[in-house]
Amino acid sequence: MKKVVLILAFIGLLVVIAVGTLSQKETDSTTLMKLKEKYSKKEKPSVDHSKFTVLQQKFKSPQEVTKACESCHNMTAHQVMNSNHWNWEREEYVQGRGVIYLGKRNAINNFCIGTKGNEESCAKCHIGYGMDSKGKIYTDPNNIDCLVCHDNSETYAKAPEKGGAPLTTLDFNKIAESVGKPKRSNCGVCHFYGGGGNNVKHGDLEMSMFEPTKEIDIHMATDGMNLQCVDCHTTDQHNIAGKVYSLSSMSHNRNTCEQCHTATPHEDDILNEHTLKVACQTCHIPTYAKANATKMYWDWSTAGKLKNGEPYVEEDSMGNHAYMSIKGSFVWKKNVKPDYIWFNGTASHYLEGDKIQDTTKPLVLNQLHGSYADDESKIVPVKIHIAKQPYDPINRILIQPKLFAEEKGEGAFWKDFNWKTSAEVGMKDAGLPFSGKVSFIKTEMYWPVNHMVASKENTVKCNECHTRNDSRLAGLKDFYMPGRDYSSLVDTAGKWLIILSLIGIAFHATFRIIASRKLKKEVTK
Amino acid sequence: MSKKQVYIYKSFERFWHWMQAILIFFLGFTGFEIHGTYTFFGFRDAVRYHNFAAYIFIGLIVFAIFWHLTTGEYKQYIPTFQNIKAQLDYYIFGIFRNAPHPTKKSVLSKLNPLQKITYFGLKILVIPVSVTSGLLYMFYRYPTKHGVEAINIQTLEFIAIFHTIAAIMLIAFIITHLYLITTGETVTSNLKAMLTGFEELEDEHKEEKNDESKLSTQNLD
Numbered sequence: 001m002k003k004v005v006l007i008l009a010f011i012g013l014l015v016v017i018a019v020g021t022l023s024q025k026e027t028d029s030t031t032l033m034k035l036k037e038k039y040s041k042k043e044k045p046s047v048d049h050s051k052f053t054v055l056q057q058k059f060k061s062p063q064e065v066t067k068a069c070e071s072c073h074n075m076t077a078h079q080v081m082n083s084n085h086w087n088w089e090r091e092e093y094v095q096g097r098g099v100i101y102l103g104k105r106n107a108i109n110n111f112c113i114g115t116k117g118n119e120e121s122c123a124k125c126h127i128g129y130g131m132d133s134k135g136k137i138y139t140d141p142n143n144i145d146c147l148v149c150h151d152n153s154e155t156y157a158k159a160p161e162k163g164g165a166p167l168t169t170l171d172f173n174k175i176a177e178s179v180g181k182p183k184r185s186n187c188g189v190c191h192f193y194g195g196g197g198n199n200v201k202h203g204d205l206e207m208s209m210f211e212p213t214k215e216i217d218i219h220m221a222t223d224g225m226n227l228q229c230v231d232c233h234t235t236d237q238h239n240i241a242g243k244v245y246s247l248s249s250m251s252h253n254r255n256t257c258e259q260c261h262t263a264t265p266h267e268d269d270i271l272n273e274h275t276l277k278v279a280c281q282t283c284h285i286p287t288y289a290k291a292n293a294t295k296m297y298w299d300w301s302t303a304g305k306l307k308n309g310e311p312y313v314e315e316d317s318m319g320n321h322a323y324m325s326i327k328g329s330f331v332w333k334k335n336v337k338p339d340y341i342w343f344n345g346t347a348s349h350y351l352e353g354d355k356i357q358d359t360t361k362p363l364v365l366n367q368l369h370g371s372y373a374d375d376e377s378k379i380v381p382v383k384i385h386i387a388k389q390p391y392d393p394i395n396r397i398l399i400q401p402k403l404f405a406e407e408k409g410e411g412a413f414w415k416d417f418n419w420k421t422s423a424e425v426g427m428k429d430a431g432l433p434f435s436g437k438v439s440f441i442k443t444e445m446y447w448p449v450n451h452m453v454a455s456k457e458n459t460v461k462c463n464e465c466h467t468r469n470d471s472r473l474a475g476l477k478d479f480y481m482p483g484r485d486y487s488s489l490v491d492t493a494g495k496w497l498i499i500l501s502l503i504g505i506a507f508h509a510t511f512r513i514i515a516s517r518k519l520k521k522e523v524t525k
Numbered sequence: 526m527s528k529k530q531v532y533i534y535k536s537f538e539r540f541w542h543w544m545q546a547i548l549i550f551f552l553g554f555t556g557f558e559i560h561g562t563y564t565f566f567g568f569r570d571a572v573r574y575h576n577f578a579a580y581i582f583i584g585l586i587v588f589a590i591f592w593h594l595t596t597g598e599y600k601q602y603i604p605t606f607q608n609i610k611a612q613l614d615y616y617i618f619g620i621f622r623n624a625p626h627p628t629k630k631s632v633l634s635k636l637n638p639l640q641k642i643t644y645f646g647l648k649i650l651v652i653p654v655s656v657t658s659g660l661l662y663m664f665y666r667y668p669t670k671h672g673v674e675a676i677n678i679q680t681l682e683f684i685a686i687f688h689t690i691a692a693i694m695l696i697a698f699i700i701t702h703l704y705l706i707t708t709g710e711t712v713t714s715n716l717k718a719m720l721t722g723f724e725e726l727e728d729e730h731k732e733e734k735n736d737e738s739k740l741s742t743q744n745l746d
Contacts, residue, residue: 487686
């Protein structure tokens, strides 16, 4: 009896331990969230710019405002003029290429292709005034556009196709007196609309992020912590932390989740171990383009169709451009599950003039490096944007067409709709050879997805990757993952071992029953 | 020869056996969910339960090894090739003719030669492979991280496959085991023995047996 009690007590103890260890130990998230929200309140600015007399003068041009800024911030101009926001290029080391200067200046993307020859239009997103059609670097510090980043009145706006100049109707005094730390609206006005429209490029940066809800982005949610871009993208002497690999090559000056959250933020050790090989974003951004669709496919080859001699636009069911005579056909998608790749923080890029090695395969414009075997690599979510864009099949280089011009007849595709002449003019501007033939090639760009972080309740679940069917990581085949992978030899052999055992047992048992009946009959006889 | 109730399985032995049975069943059930064979608890909970049960299983193994060594019971499992053929013949022919068991079960020799070989194989091969690969699975570190160079293994693949093989062997064993326990004197006599500790055995040496049962009753409480 005593023993039974002991055994029962022991089993009881095991049950208690099991319940204790296995039951979820979740801290009350609402309290924690409230604390975070409370302490993420922004500090008050240390100066009130509206009190400065230099800003109360009647401004006639934006350059005068810049001059006024620099009269106090007299060491700042060179910081800005050394930044990649100003230069549109960074010094980068690329394996096999050495040190290069890479940026909007010389990279080819698979949206509007490139800035060369189109600077007056593209400069709407340059932090300066008066970029001319040659895109020359101006040295006059009065051409710095302080306001596009520092306007806190939310009234500043740049004029289209004027080389970066603002609208002429603005109240510069109101704007200049409002200046302060950049807000989401300052960054978003360019970064949300890159590629010629809302959410064309990133997928995770678009106009819903001006005032996002918690469903869109847990960090920046206006009903939550309400973080601004610069709270994470901290800035030292106008050099902003973080960058996107459409234009970057080195694992340097990156902005990471770990800077706030550490590399082991989970209570669960198994989850913490994942961070060695899995980036935070992979689980914490289950989908991107949550509010508005993002462009997934851009086919330049269909561009140029006209109706009654005029360019036209067609829309898809979501109201996005499905066809534009000036740009071609598009495919947009909303609530997109990212693709996943290994990434070690380095990338190589197709630069203008690079020979295309294999024209039968899609040309990757920014190859993100990484593999399972590489210690620095982690699995990251990406948006893969596919395009069909013009290339010269004889010289085997991508064509930088002249797209934008004020007038017809200058060879610009957006006015004349002729690939040959726009290629000819564009390639001449870029100083590149052109054979006279225009063909189209499939190109791909990889955009790491870093924003639109979900609340922790809505993260990717274990079995979305650890599953044999339709795993999110089905495309990453260079490693063994429990739940997804197995040895088909072992599984098949094991299955047959068990089936044959059962069959053997069934036969043996049947014979035993028959034999024992026979014996019984004999005994009764 | 007369029959007598003999106390053949000690209380720890029975406790160990049934705990092991429950744990192996539970580990197998959660393990094959992790393997991707089916879905029941959900992947995350299956992993948590599996790891928890694994630690208990390892604890049980430590106690069992201690018990076997201190009581000398490990000698029961030293394989012998004597009577193997006779035992096989029994399962293939004799059992259908109601022939007697070729080996006598006694307190000092509880296992027949086939059991000895099978259990020995489980103890020195299948369970160690299972536990070792399981521990490596749990404490596996990606190359050059976490500093312990010795367990920087390039890939989980071999660990996982060995763990799966051991699990399949255990399942095949359990299936066969569950059937073979019905081949005792009666269909349920082996099961009853493992539950109560007592089994009706042929009483070869009456006096010794008396002593022994006395001893065992003293041990009882």
